[in-house]
Amino acid sequence: MRVPVPPSDPVEHSAAQLRLLGAALKRRADEVLELTVTRTSGPDHEVDAVVQDSFERISRSSTIAVARWMAGEGLEVAREAGQETWEIFGELAAHRAASLNEVTRRCLCWRDSMAEILAAAGAELTVSADTLSESLNILQLSLEFSLVRMCECFELERQRTDEELKRREDELAFLATHDPLTGLPNRTLILDRVEQMLARSRRNQTPVAALFIDIDNFKGINDTLGHTVGDELLRAVSARLEGVVRDVDALGRLGGDEFVVISEDLSLDAGPELIAERLLSALHHPFNLGSDQQIRVSITASVGIAIADGISAEEILRDADIAMYRAKWDGKDRYAVFETGMQHAMQHDMELEMDLREALEKDEFFLVYQPTFDLGDMSPTGLEALIRWKHPTRGEVQPDDFIPMLEQTGLINDIGKWVLDQACAQAAAWRDLGYPIEIAVNVSGRQLDSDQVIEDIQGALAASTLDPGALTIEITETTLMRNIEETALRLAEVKELGVGIAIDDFGTGYSSLAHLQRFPVDALKIDRSFISGLSHNQEGETLLRTLVQLGKALSIKTFAEGIEAQRELSLLKDERCDSGQGFLFARPLGVEATQAFLANWAASLPVVSLD
Known part of the structure; x- marks a missing residue:
């Protein structure tokens, strides 16, 4: 049965027909959805259930938005009604649930389904060809709005992905050269800076010294107070040391409870021994740790000093390490300056320690x-x-x-x-x-x-x-x-x-x-x-x-x-x-x-x- 359209002004008549067509489209939204689902079924369009639900929500939301636009509620109302569609685009992009190509294809299938339903509704309502053409123009504009918005969502997500990748690359680059616990340069970066200092030293005939710092009895603190407090102590120690070294010097953490300071040029005018004394003094003040700052920990450290004399970065760190062990052997809470004979003594001590560790098992002790x-x-x-x-x-x-x-x-x-x-x-x-x-x-x-x-x-x-x-x-x-x-x-x-x-x-x-x-x-x-x-x-x-x-x-x-x-x-x-x-x-x-x-x-x- 045809619905009669009363004669009127041509413009008003066209607008009235468009409103009728919008109302019909709103009633037939489920048909649009069914037809769109049919058009997008098949192996080329397979997606998981959650993504399929998102596409169905897009179809309903977009159909209602176009229907309200045709019904004369205005473009802004239509955009508001289509907001859900744009939000769903954002979800699909953020979760990488569907490709841009797949979303575009489904949007085009929805448009084709809408055009088919509009043509059928127009025939039933005997709307004019101009009215039907205008409805298809509104449909196309709606599709273009959606495609633009969809591209914006996917572009925004691409930018976020690029920024996240850049952030992670920067983080990996930082972690490759820095200690993750304290943020100080690690062994890799310290060696690089030592090599630079040694090169300047050779050109300018200026001294370079490495000061190897090891916290005394740190294992006991870790075992007694726990690793969380131990980590907090290491961060506090690094901050304390940073507060007493010059900006031109290099402070790093080599691992565990071992830190190193590399000093050159002007900072060595008074001698590395004074630098060592300053470092030791800084650590003598107790540390207040824990969430409530109620854990009071007092520590000492042993410092080994090595002066560069035609040696490599690895060698100066090795010599400072040997001197540090001599400081521990001499009673801890002190510094020792590397001397040539220390390496032999260090080797002797290491061999002695290894033999002692085996002696009890091998029944070598007696009374x-x-x-x-x-x-x-x-x-x-x-x-x-x-x-x-x-x-x-x-x-x-x-x-x-x-x-x-x-x-x-x-x-x-x-x-x-x-x-x-x-x-x-x-x-x-x-x-x-x-x-x-x-x-x-x-x-x-x-x-x-x-x-x-x-x-x-x-x-x-x-x-x-x-x-x-x-x-x-x-x-x-x-x-x-x-x-x-x-x-x-x-x-x-x-x-x-x-x-x-x-x-x-x-x-x-x-x-x-x-x-x-x-x-x-x-x-x-x-x-x-x-x-x-x-x-x-x-x-x-x-x-x-x-x-x-x-x-x-x-x-x-x-x-x-x-x-x-x-x-x-x-x-x-x-x-x-x-x-x-x-x-x-x-x-x-x-x-x-x-x-x-x-x-x-x-x-x-x-x-x-x-x-």
Whole structure:
């Protein structure tokens, strides 16, 4: 049935027909969608369900926008109605869900479907050819608007992609030459800058120095406070160092807790040693870390200095690294300047460390036992366990040649535990044979830095069933004064186990009467340097008398080390020193020789019950 169109002004008549056509198109929007879907089906147009849904939304939105334009609501209303279409274009571009070619083809299929539906609706409404032509013009304009908008969306996404690629390329280029944690130049960039400085140095005859900085005991901080705090500390250290180096110098992070400063020309006028002192001083101030700045960390560092002298960038960094290890070996919190012989010493130390790491597994360590005596009646009182190392090529290595390396590397903790286990087991075995001996074992400062030493002592006593009263641990006076508060607490725990405590090498440290009273000490072992001085001057006797009297004033037993001459023994007895040991009585003995010594001792004693 045809819908009659009332006669009117031609322009008004055309506009009225166009409104009727727009209303018809709005009612037949689903037909447009179905026809568009049909036209875009097939293997050449396959997309996933989400993308297909986006295209269907585009079809509906665009159809409604054209219909409202035809209905006389105006171009702006049509654009507003088509906003969803443009947003969907943006989504497709951003997610790279469909290619520009595929979106264009579907837009053209939608236009063709719209034209077909408009022609059918126009025929039903008997609209004029001019009206139908105008509707197709509106459709084409709408398509062009959409295609322009679609191209803008895809172009914008291309620009974003290019910017992101450029940003990532810049980031990769930065990471290739910079440390990602601190933002400082890494080894690659530092080597390049050193080469540039060396080239200038050769041209201008000016000095270049490398200062290799390594945080002391950083691993302990990491293990105790966690890697997050450790990373924060490294960033804080880098900021602190940046604050004291000149702009013309190069600061970098080589990895881990290792930093380097390369200085040249004017900054070396006062010498690299002053630069090192400035770096060390900057790190002495505590760091406040953590989200609430409540974690207070104090650190020190070791600095190695190398001066360029016709060497390459790699070589100057190597020499500074070697000097840094020398600074650590000399006690840390200091700097050392590279010298030619250091490389050989460094190689020696590395080989020594590697051999020590294998020695425990290969059963190369063994204990010897040196008897101790009561100086009153000259009766034996016990044994001191002393570690020895028998290496297949080095031969028998004395403690002074490897104990410092054990301390420096931390291997002393595992080997110290082994000594405790072996000494307690052997002492228990001898006591089971009827020899009423006590055993003394040296405990290092590194062992006392951790509560693990308490567990190690408990474990050795439990495994051996040795009476705790038969064990004495010996610590040096210097160790005692390293961390007074923590050491006092740990020694109190040791004392609660029933174990005795002796201060070794007494008189060589800086302890005072007030300090000694804080520790649960049972004996003072007077250092052998005081004993050997007895034969040479009156001052030696005075010092000895003072140390013995100090022990008596504190109700602590006194013990003399290194007695080698009869005169030394006579003077010690005159001063009423309680006990002693030394080559005058017996050298350190192996297990069999010790057992023979104990048998001879037992033969001269009455039967003693250990129960």
